[in-house]
Amino acid sequence: MSTAVSAPGKVLLAGGYLVLDRTYTGLVFGLSARIHVLVHDIASSSGVEISEIIVHSPQFQAASWNYGYNLVKERGGVHVTQLQGYSAEPSSRNPFVQTALEYALTYISTVLPASQKIEPTKLTILADDSYYSNPPQSTVTPDSRFSDFNVTLKQAHKTGLGSSAALVTAFTGALLSHYLPRSSFDLASTEGKNILHNLAQAAHCAAQGKVGSGFDVAAAVYGTCIYRRFSPSILSSLGEPGSKDFASRVKSVVDNTSTMKHENWDTEISSNSVSVSKGYALVMCDVDCGSETVGMVKKVLEWRKNDPDGSKKLWDALQISNESLASALSSENKEDVTSAFSAVREKIREMGTASGVPIEPAEQTELIDAVTAAVPGVLGGVVPGAGGYDAIVLLAQDDEATVGNINNFLKKWMAEHQNGVVKLLEAKGELEGARLEDVKVYGKGFAS
Numbered sequence: 141m142s143t144a145v146s147a148p149g150k151v152l153l154a155g156g157y158l159v160l161d162r163t164y165t166g167l168v169f170g171l172s173a174r175i176h177v178l179v180h181d182i183a184s185s186s187g188v189e190i191s192e193i194i195v196h197s198p199q200f201q202a203a204s205w206n207y208g209y210n211l212v213k214e215r216g217g218v219h220v221t222q223l224q225g226y227s228a229e230p231s232s233r234n235p236f237v238q239t240a241l242e243y244a245l246t247y248i249s250t251v252l253p254a255s256q257k258i259e260p261t262k263l264t265i266l267a268d269d270s271y272y273s274n275p276p277q278s279t280v281t282p283d284s285r286f287s288d289f290n291v292t293l294k295q296a297h298k299t300g301l302g303s304s305a306a307l308v309t310a311f312t313g314a315l316l317s318h319y320l321p322r323s324s325f326d327l328a329s330t331e332g333k334n335i336l337h338n339l340a341q342a343a344h345c346a347a348q349g350k351v352g353s354g355f356d357v358a359a360a361v362y363g364t365c366i367y368r369r370f371s372p373s374i375l376s377s378l379g380e381p382g383s384k385d386f387a388s389r390v391k392s393v394v395d396n397t398s399t400m401k402h403e404n405w406d407t408e409i410s411s412n413s414v415s416v417s418k419g420y421a422l423v424m425c426d427v428d429c430g431s432e433t434v435g436m437v438k439k440v441l442e443w444r445k446n447d448p449d450g451s452k453k454l455w456d457a458l459q460i461s462n463e464s465l466a467s468a469l470s471s472e473n474k475e476d477v478t479s480a481f482s483a484v485r486e487k488i489r490e491m492g493t494a495s496g497v498p499i500e501p502a503e504q505t506e507l508i509d510a511v512t513a514a515v516p517g518v519l520g521g522v523v524p525g526a527g528g529y530d531a532i533v534l535l536a537q538d539d540e541a542t543v544g545n546i547n548n549f550l551k552k553w554m555a556e557h558q559n560g561v562v563k564l565l566e567a568k569g570e571l572e573g574a575r576l577e578d579v580k581v582y583g584k585g586f587a588s
């Protein structure tokens with residue numbers, strides 16, 4: 141039996157920093173760039189004590205991980221350990237894969253009847269090109285659309301589309317869909333999406349060692365939405381995998397059946413209220429200037445602590461501009477769209493000046509203004525997420541001529557500015573979240 145699930149990448153169009161606080165919301169778009177996870181049953185090796193799950197990411201070198209798993213006593217869940225790989229070159233750890241596996245198998249073990257074993261499987265991870273800026277060398281099989289990047293995952297240059305969130309979501313969704321009957325988990329249903337969201341948020345936070353706003357996992361599960369984050373306290377009582385009753389706690393947190401108020405999910409997702417007008421799409425530009433963005437969140441939050449009144453005023457005003465942008469995106473009046481973008485950017489630059497963080501640096505201001513003015517069909521743009529020098533996102537007419545004109549503009553821009561590479565990615569805004577896929581579409585190499 142085989143199962144495949146894909147989940148989209150993300151772009152936080154508005155609400156960077158604000159979305160960390162439940163008072164405010166983030167406007168997040170799912171992207172056409174997806175991460176796909178395929179699960180295939182494999183025969184268990186006879187006479188072997190430990191059951192094995194094999195995970196590989198064939199687009200990268202030395203990217204295969206073998207895990208042993210066993211049920212821990214006292215409802216401690218499923219413990220997962222990395223085994224020595226079969227390949228000559230041992231793979232380094234992949235905390236996102238290992239943690240997602242441990243959390244998903246633990247949840248699955250609480251749903252399946254005690255008499256039903258979790259059988260060994262092999263999982264394949266496939267990512268669309270836009271996640272990495274490394275030049276694709278070839279495809280991983282002759283009939284596959286997935287590139288061979290010919291580098292290790294460590295050497296891959298991420299474009300910031302949320303690869304770990306899409307990976308953890310697709311991985312978790314694929315395992316749940318594979319091992320559980322449809323009556324217990326159905327990815328197409330709202331309840332199934334909520335289960336996937338809660339479990340993927342828990343695993344993603346555990347793997348990255350901190351509780352972020354989780355907008356990236358929300359986009360991977362639900363697709364484009366207005367997102368209000370969950371209270372971090374929901375995850376604080378989970379404890380360590382393997383500890384007594386860990387499985388029971390995972391089950392009650394994921395199923396949202398806890399009797400403790402602070403353990404009930406308070407995430408708010410509004411999916412139907414966001415869209416762009418017909419014939420338009422969000423397009424992503426990867427800006428590779430080698431800038432240093434670490435510590436931006438810390439500095440903005442420090443400013444907020446030091447100037448509670450000033451920062452509240454600014455954030456309240458920015459929230460209003462963000463909401464206006466969300467509704468303007470689908471407006472037929474193109475001038476409304478352009479001015480909604482400008483209003484958001486003005487406030488973002490104010491926040492940058494007040495906090496001393498280059499959220500919309502002068503170089504990005506110049507670029508967004510210039511491309512909006514020069515290319516017909518580009519209505520506006522912003523620096524997404526935390527901002528900085530890494531990317532811009534534009535709302536543009538979705539046709540070949542406009543894309544061609546943006547590309548020509550960027551070529552000219554690079555020649556004139558010589559301070560880095562600015563490239564249009566193939567990824568575009570897309571509404572749909574995680575979904576079951578037909579295994580056959582991945583080509584012969586992956587179909588069984």
Ligand SMILES: Nc1ncnc2c1ncn2[C@@H]1O[C@H](COP(=O)(O)OP(=O)(O)OP(=O)(O)O)[C@@H](O)[C@H]1O
Binds near residue numbers: 236293
């Ligand atoms: N194709 C893949 N195969 C296996 N693991 C992957 C793959 N892509 C990403 N990962 C895992 O996710 C990690 C990258 O996650 P990280 O949070 O650093 O980046 P990101 O989510 O792309 O960044 P951002 O949040 O800025 O968009 C990798 O180190 C690896 O563990």
Ligand SMILES: C[C@@](O)(CCOP(=O)(O)O)CC(=O)O
Binds near residue numbers: 156157352353355437
């Ligand atoms: C600054 C922040 O609000 C957004 C970061 O977004 P990105 O990783 O730059 O896409 C942090 C968060 O929401 O976790």
